[in-house]
Amino acid sequence: MLWSLVKILLFVAVVVGLTVGAGYVMETGPSVVVSVGSVELNLGPLQAVLLALAALVAIWLVFKIVSLLVAFLRFLLGDETALSRYFDRNRERRGYKALTESLMALAAGEGRQAMNQAAKAEKYLGNPTITNVITAQAAESMGDRKKAEESYKKLLKDDRARFVGIRGIMKQKLSEGDTDTALLLAEKAFALKPKHEEVQDTLLKLQAEHHDWTGARKTLGTKLRTGTLPRDVHRRRDAVLALSEAKDVLDAGKSIDAREAAIEANKLSPDLVPASIMAARGYIEKGKPRYAARVLKKTWDVTPHPELAMAFAEIEPNEDPKARLKRFGDLTKINPDHPETRMLLAELNIAAEDFPEARRALGDLPNSDPTARSLSIMAAIERGEGADDAVVRGWLTRAVTAPRGPQWVCDNCQKTEPTWQPVCSHCGGFDTLAWKELPKSELSLPTGSEMLPLIVGEKAKAPEPEMEPEAETKTEAETDVPEPHEPAPVDAVQPQATAEAAEVVEAQAEEIRK
CATH class of the missing domain: 1.25.40.10 (Tetratricopeptide repeat domain)
Structure with a gap:
């Protein structure tokens, strides 16, 4: 502490000395006379500055030597670390x-x-x-x-x-x-x-x-x-994890645990479509169709989705088309103006052979928001009403090159997934899949052969091998309620569709692909 005070006083003294020297030079002119006893030196300005710098260096050396001597004296007095600290x-x-x-x-x-x-x-x-x-x-x-x-x-x-x-x-x-x-x-x-x-x-x-x-x-x-995640986002992602856990449990064969996990996931995030579907199927297995319908309708109110309609059909898998159309009224009255609701209602009316009502339900959707599915439904309506093959092929031509509509798209990499997954298979993003349409530059177009069953029906195709009972039930549900990008097959409403019609449509589709 004392040594620091001495350094400060010396610094002030040097500054004062330099100031006095500068004033002396300004008073005496360009030359400086230094008298030490009987010796008198007459210095020019440059020589005076050099002498001052030499004096500063000498003072700095004196400080260093004094510091070293002080450290040495402390060492002699018993401070063993004095020199090492220096x-x-x-x-x-x-x-x-x-x-x-x-x-x-x-x-x-x-x-x-x-x-x-x-x-x-x-x-x-x-x-x-x-x-x-x-x-x-x-x-x-x-x-x-x-x-x-x-x-x-x-x-x-x-x-x-x-x-x-x-x-x-x-x-x-x-x-x-x-x-x-x-x-x-x-x-x-x-x-x-x-x-x-x-x-x-x-x-x-x-x-x-x-x-x-x-x-x-x-x-x-x-x-x-820890506050690094908002509560609403936590509920959504916790629901995704619970649903993923339910899927793994279901794959392991523990259906009861999977059912409970799916119901938990649906409670955490009612707008999560896969969780609602799995929870509804769990309620169906437990013999609670009203709970299943309630879950699906709640999710449909937020996000109408074709797979929700499939699950809604599984509640009563053996009902006839007219009874199904009546029961689906509770679902279609929710979000009635949504494109998914309008296409679903059109498909149900096609299955019930009410083609004028199917046309009214579809409205101007094929022109205002054309997708492969809406245009294919329109083609099915035209065929059901007995329109010429040229009219049907015209709608099919537009369907081949039309956008596919909403898909599971990753928000990070913009890649599509055929089914919902908790983790994107392309970029590894967690909870990044959303049900939406691709940007115009990234639309993927279906081929003509994929839409053939939509027009000619299942009877024009080769017979399918015998299926397991669960698969048969699923096929029946899919017949009445379409896949996400397929309207209901028209064989139920147009029994006279023949193999010749299939060949006509196949030739047209091949021409479009070329």
């Missing part, structure tokens, strides 16, 4: 200077320079933790994965830096595609810092990819507790 201060100054330069080089993208300065800082400071972090990041910026991994492994020996080392190696394994090792490392990093948002997201993504739905739900709960 020299360590110089080493620290050099070390921190090298550390600063390494950080600046790293920020500037100069990886090699950052590594060299980090090694120099390590030499002076003897603190491998910070220098290993800088070295690892510099090696990553240069693409030297081996050097980066070696530096991260050194950090594992220090409790303070173990998380940084594990996270760094985890990212290395992810970039290499080794997701199994990355999952283990993510779990260790999560155990060290459960509030780290990046580790939470990485662990959740890896657990979903490995179908560890139970672990993923625990991670999701931690995200909610």
Whole structure:
């Protein structure tokens, strides 16, 4: 403390001396006369400045010598670390200077320079933790994965830096595609810092990819507790995980557990279409058709979807077309202006052989929002009303090149999936599939052969092999309630469709493809 005060007083004295000297030079003119006893020196301005600089250097040397003498005297008086502290201060100054330069080089993208300065800082400071972090990041910026991994492994020996080392190696394994090792490392990093948002997201993504739905739900709960996930998003994603868990349980043959898990998923997120369908089928198996209908109608109110109509048909699989049309009135009165509702109602009327009503239900949809499905339904209506083959082929021609309508599309990569999945098979995104239409530039067009059964009916095709009882029930449901991109087959409403008609449509479809 006293030594610092002496330094400050000396600095003030030097400033005062320089100020007085400058004033003296301004008063006496360009020459300076210095008298020391009987010796008198007449100096010019440049010589005076050089003499002043020499005096400053001499004073600095005196300070250094005095500091060294003080440290030596303390050592003689019993302070064994006095001399080492004196020299360590110089080493620290050099070390921190090298550390600063390494950080600046790293920020500037100069990886090699950052590594060299980090090694120099390590030499002076003897603190491998910070220098290993800088070295690892510099090696990553240069693409030297081996050097980066070696530096991260050194950090594992220090409790303070173990998380940084594990996270760094985890990212290395992810970039290499080794997701199994990355999952283990993510779990260790999560155990060290459960509030780290990046580790939470990485662990959740890896657990979903490995179908560890139970672990993923625990991670999701931690995200909610730590405030890194809104409550409404948590409910939605927890429902997705519960549904995925139900699917895995169903694949394992535990139908009761799958049913309960699906019902839980539907309660968490009633607007999740796959959860509603699985929950409804669970209620059907339990003999509760009213609960199944309630679940499906609630989801239809938010997101009309063709698979919901299929599940609604499974409630009464053996009813005739007119009875089905009447029962579906409870569903079609919800969102009556939605395109999906209008196409469903048109298909039901086609199955009931009420073609004028089917045309009224479809309305101007084939012109205002043409899709392969709506145009194919229109072709079926024309054939049912006895229109010429040329008219039917005209609608089919438009259907071949029309958009397919809503599909399961990934919000991240814009790729389509045939069925809903919790994780996108293309980009690995979790809960990114949405039921929507593709952008105009990415529309995929169906081929003509895919739409042939929609026009000529099942009777014009080759007979199918005998199916299991469950498959027969599903086929009957599909006959009355169409697949997501197929209207109801017209064989129920146009029995006279023949193989000759099939050949005409096949030839037209082949001509369109060419």
